[in-house]
Amino acid sequence: MKKLTPMMKQYFEIKKNYEDSILFFRLGDFYEMFFEDAIVASRVLEIALTGKNCGLEERAPMCGVPYHSSNSYISKLIENGYKVAICEQVEDASASKGLVKRDVVRIISPGTVMEENLLDNKKNNYLMSIYVDNNKVGISYVDITTGDFYATSIEENNLVEEIAKIQPKEIIYNDNSLSEKLEKISILNNIFLNKESNYYYSLDEDILYKYFSKEYIENLRLSDILEVKYSLIGLLNYIFNTQKQITSNLNNISMYNSKDYMSIDMFTRVNLELTETLRSKQKKGSLLYVLDKTNTAMGGRLLRKWIEQPLINKEKIEERLNLIEEIKDNFTLREDICEELKNIYDIERLCGKLAFEKINPKEMVSLKESIEKIPNIKNILLNSDTKYIKNLINGLDELKDIYLLIDNSLLEEPSITLKDGNIIKSSFDERIKTLRELSTNGTYLIKNIENREKERTGIKSLKIGFNKVFGYYIEITKANLKQFEIPNNYIRKQTLSNAERFITDELKEIEEKILNAEEKIKDLEYELFVDIRNKVYKNIDRIQKVAKTIAYIDVLTSLAKVAYENNYCKPSINTSGELNIIDGRHPVVESIIGEENFVPNDIKLNTGDFKIGIITGPNMAGKSTYMRQVSLISLLAHIGSFVPAESADIPIVDRIFTRVGASDDLSQGQSTFMVEMTEVSHILKNATKNSLVILDEIGRGTSTFDGLSLAWAIVEYINEKIGCKTLFATHYHELTELEDKFKGIKNYCVAVEERGEDIIFLRKIIRGGADQSYGIHVAKLADLPFEVIKRANEILKDLEKNDIVNKNICSEAAITYQSSSNENKELKQELVKEKNDLDEQLSFSNIEKESILKEIKLLNIINMTPIEAMNALYNIQNKVKSIGDDVL
Ligand SMILES: Nc1ncnc2c1ncn2[C@@H]1O[C@H](COP(=O)(O)OP(=O)(O)OP(=O)(O)O)[C@@H](O)[C@H]1O
Numbered sequence: 001m002k003k004l005t006p007m008m009k010q011y012f013e014i015k016k017n018y019e020d021s022i023l024f025f026r027l028g029d030f031y032e033m034f035f036e037d038a039i040v041a042s043r044v045l046e047i048a049l050t051g052k053n054c055g056l057e058e059r060a061p062m063c064g065v066p067y068h069s070s071n072s073y074i075s076k077l078i079e080n081g082y083k084v085a086i087c088e089q090v091e092d093a094s095a096s097k098g099l100v101k102r103d104v105v106r107i108i109s110p111g112t113v114m115e116e117n118l119l120d121n122k123k124n125n126y127l128m129s130i131y132v133d134n135n136k137v138g139i140s141y142v143d144i145t146t147g148d149f150y151a152t153s154i155e156e157n158n159l160v161e162e163i164a165k166i167q168p169k170e171i172i173y174n175d176n177s178l179s180e181k182l183e184k185i186s187i188l189n190n191i192f193l194n195k196e197s198n199y200y201y202s203l204d205e206d207i208l209y210k211y212f213s214k215e216y217i218e219n220l221r222l223s224d225i226l227e228v229k230y231s232l233i234g235l236l237n238y239i240f241n242t243q244k245q246i247t248s249n250l251n252n253i254s255m256y257n258s259k260d261y262m263s264i265d266m267f268t269r270v271n272l273e274l275t276e277t278l279r280s281k282q283k284k285g286s287l288l289y290v291l292d293k294t295n296t297a298m299g300g301r302l303l304r305k306w307i308e309q310p311l312i313n314k315e316k317i318e319e320r321l322n323l324i325e326e327i328k329d330n331f332t333l334r335e336d337i338c339e340e341l342k343n344i345y346d347i348e349r350l351c352g353k354l355a356f357e358k359i360n361p362k363e364m365v366s367l368k369e370s371i372e373k374i375p376n377i378k379n380i381l382l383n384s385d386t387k388y389i390k391n392l393i394n395g396l397d398e399l400k401d402i403y404l405l406i407d408n409s410l411l412e413e414p415s416i417t418l419k420d421g422n423i424i425k426s427s428f429d430e431r432i433k434t435l436r437e438l439s440t441n442g443t444y445l446i447k448n449i450e451n452r453e454k455e456r457t458g459i460k461s462l463k464i465g466f467n468k469v470f471g472y473y474i475e476i477t478k479a480n481l482k483q484f485e486i487p488n489n490y491i492r493k494q495t496l497s498n499a500e501r502f503i504t505d506e507l508k509e510i511e512e513k514i515l516n517a518e519e520k521i522k523d524l525e526y527e528l529f530v531d532i533r534n535k536v537y538k539n540i541d542r543i544q545k546v547a548k549t550i551a552y553i554d555v556l557t558s559l560a561k562v563a564y565e566n567n568y569c570k571p572s573i574n575t576s577g578e579l580n581i582i583d584g585r586h587p588v589v590e591s592i593i594g595e596e597n598f599v600p601n602d603i604k605l606n607t608g609d610f611k612i613g614i615i616t617g618p619n620m621a622g623k624s625t626y627m628r629q630v631s632l633i634s635l636l637a638h639i640g641s642f643v644p645a646e647s648a649d650i651p652i653v654d655r656i657f658t659r660v661g662a663s664d665d666l667s668q669g670q671s672t673f674m675v676e677m678t679e680v681s682h683i684l685k686n687a688t689k690n691s692l693v694i695l696d697e698i699g700r701g702t703s704t705f706d707g708l709s710l711a712w713a714i715v716e717y718i719n720e721k722i723g724c725k726t727l728f729a730t731h732y733h734e735l736t737e738l739e740d741k742f743k744g745i746k747n748y749c750v751a752v753e754e755r756g757e758d759i760i761f762l763r764k765i766i767r768g769g770a771d772q773s774y775g776i777h778v779a780k781l782a783d784l785p786f787e788v789i790k791r792a793n794e795i796l797k798d799l800e801k802n803d804i805v806n807k808n809i810c811s812e813a814a815i816t817y818q819s820s821s822n823e824n825k826e827l828k829q830e831l832v833k834e835k836n837d838l839d840e841q842l843s844f845s846n847i848e849k850e851s852i853l854k855e856i857k858l859l860n861i862i863n864m865t866p867i868e869a870m871n872a873l874y875n876i877q878n879k880v881k882s883i884g885d886d887v888l
Helices: 006-015 035-044 069-080 156-166 176-189 204-213 214-219 226-242 267-272 287-291 297-308 312-330 333-342 347-355 359-384 389-395 399-409 430-457 476-483 505-537 540-565 587-593 622-638 672-686 704-724 733-741 773-781 787-801 804-824 825-844 850-858 864-880
Strands: 021-027 029-033 050-052 062-065 083-091 103-109 125-132 134-142 150-155 170-173 253-257 463-467 471-477 489-496 498-502 572-574 579-584 602-607 610-616 647-651 655-660 692-696 725-729 744-755 756-767
Touching: 006 021, 006 103, 021 035, 021 069, 021 103, 021 850, 029 035, 029 069, 035 062, 035 069, 050 176, 062 069, 069 083, 083 489, 125 156, 125 176, 125 226, 134 156, 134 226, 150 226, 156 176, 156 267, 170 176, 170 226, 176 267, 204 214, 204 610, 267 655, 267 804, 287 297, 287 540, 287 587, 287 622, 297 347, 297 540, 297 622, 312 333, 312 389, 312 540, 312 572, 312 622, 333 359, 333 540, 347 359, 347 505, 347 540, 359 389, 359 399, 359 505, 359 540, 389 540, 399 489, 399 505, 430 463, 430 471, 471 476, 471 505, 476 498, 498 725, 505 540, 579 622, 587 622, 602 610, 602 622, 602 725, 602 756, 610 622, 610 704, 610 733, 622 647, 622 655, 622 692, 622 725, 672 692, 672 704, 692 704, 704 733, 704 744
Parallel strands: 021 083, 125 170, 150 253, 572 647, 610 725, 610 744, 655 692, 692 725
Antiparallel strands: 021 029, 029 062, 050 062, 083 103, 125 134, 134 150, 463 471, 471 498, 489 498, 579 602, 579 647, 744 756
């Protein structure tokens, strides 16, 4: 029977513990993959699949990537949702006298990437842990590259929203029953989900003290929030098990309260294209793209966080606004800060590397160069004629001691690799200086000896040479050997055809010094660098504080620059619920078409008589743009940013909900209509009086009557039961009747001008309802074949004839619904009137089929739900049509 080769045996031994990862098996200058791993990798990486003798009948499928360029391949696998287990030699072959011992040294997954070139520096690289205990959920997450932890406790029903807010790259969780829920959100947000990761959760808290001091953990009072404690334990166990090379401490754990931030649900985030576009998932075209004028990667990440977690505290928002205002109004301040920030490296990530002992000499110099800029920034802030900005200097420790330590010790351009030497300045350490002198003076010393020996022996042609076999030697030609006396201390080493080679003790001694000097320098430099690194690491808290302040200043400056360049205004924030925007613009659309081409619009909503705006208007008129603009302006104000408007009075809202456009991409196997209804259901269940709700064409994904009645009932429900500020765009013009029936609902429409057969979009929102959709006009603009347009116009005319019946049916159903729900006397009277009108119209018609007439009479609308009523009437109407009768 054939047997696996020892190496393949080793491969399987290792692989069995890492079944969910692609094993990168290091063989010399390559990482090789075998069997299933090779098949997957060759497909994803588009590399050739070959075969390797594995001892069995069939050759093992195999592919490989060069070790030195492996990062790009690893990155591609991770992007495609795989984990990579790096398997290296862990013991010397000669030590084990057999097969080289290999093991997995690290697992690289989306949340544990540390390599610079695998990271998107402007994104937070969060690894999240979820611990569910009854209804309580402990959440903790870390950016491994900065070592910053965050933790909180939430209710289970807020879990999905919290994940959407944090946008982690990877999730582990203790409760397998969460899988279905998590799977959905992870697909939508491209999050790597570690299924069956409950294995990492234990009650053993030792792991906490491996990374943090006992005192530090005690101060967090985790015993009061056990769910948070266990989520941290799971997270740290995962890091410990997968990042085997990490030995150093991780950094801070910040406890946060998710209630301090506005809740933006997953759909709204996607719909409003906050950080990436809906379709192409690109940053370009998103709100972030417009706002991001940051100069540092730290600032870029913080800005993203601000957008994802808007504030709901008036004072905190105003604090940001005041700071931004000062920078916006001060050109020199703004430009000077930007200039200094441009030269600052990603200090947060450098700190992460410092903590993981991964910082190289060049990066240490980058850290110094960044620190060098701090006094300049401090001076700019101090000398600015400002009230608030000046205070930021409190977070700017100049870190002089660290600057001097690095500046005195490290070369201006040290090598990147620690083991290559060429790191430490000679002036920093006497030993380095002597060794360097020895190494550079080596040739000079040898030359001196050569001259001295020439004189001593009288042999003019005596020379000192060097070869790899026995180092430095003295060479004397055979002719001279006969003629001159050879000193006693010369030791014969080699005979050539016309010369003899000798060595002396002195020569060997110097040789050793010269040759060892290089090695010794490298060893000493390594030792000194580690010492410097440790000294800098002891100050990591101070450096991180500075990094945070720099990131803060960077974001403020970015927002000030955007406000200045795009002509934004400072919103005033209120808690009275009044939303009043004059000449508001859509920040992203105007950045594409230019401010001068964008038609600004007002909005006024409150918690009283202007609660709900029903927006009608032709296709393409700008309804969606208008509604998105209102929510984006509101969101921007909550971030603390200026807003694209002439003036804006913005109330604090607890949540912004949007149902905009068909989020087909979000459907994941459900029908578009089902997704729409799920989203609306989520909104109706979670919106409060203080929320802002944007609904775009709700109900359009089903039959007209079903859609209309749903839309109607939804608006009624929001008005009566929730009372939140709402904008509702619709093509159901019947909904404009709501204005007369309910206090709080107002009609708006987007103005168009008709010119002959054409329409001109004015993009101006005005009071009142529109009575046409101009859908066929828009289709004409889209260049639909003339025949189709012509036929559509004919059909439209036919349909419009029947419209009066439709309208009556709708209002009857709606009134029925109201009366059954609130027993309103007046409405009941109205209902009877409507019913009589309808009967009258139908009696005048020339329907001869008695059965249909009877059916109409027997219809007990009062006891039906609006949808049932409408469907029933709709069926009757169809029957009438099918027998070819004209109803009226
Ligand atoms: N205020 C505005 N100023 C200038 N251009 C605008 C404005 N509003 C919208 N637009 C332009 O009009 C286009 C159509 O707008 P939008 O999608 O909002 O229309 P809509 O009324 O929602 O259409 P539909 O009913 O077909 O969904 C946008 O892509 C945008 O370029």
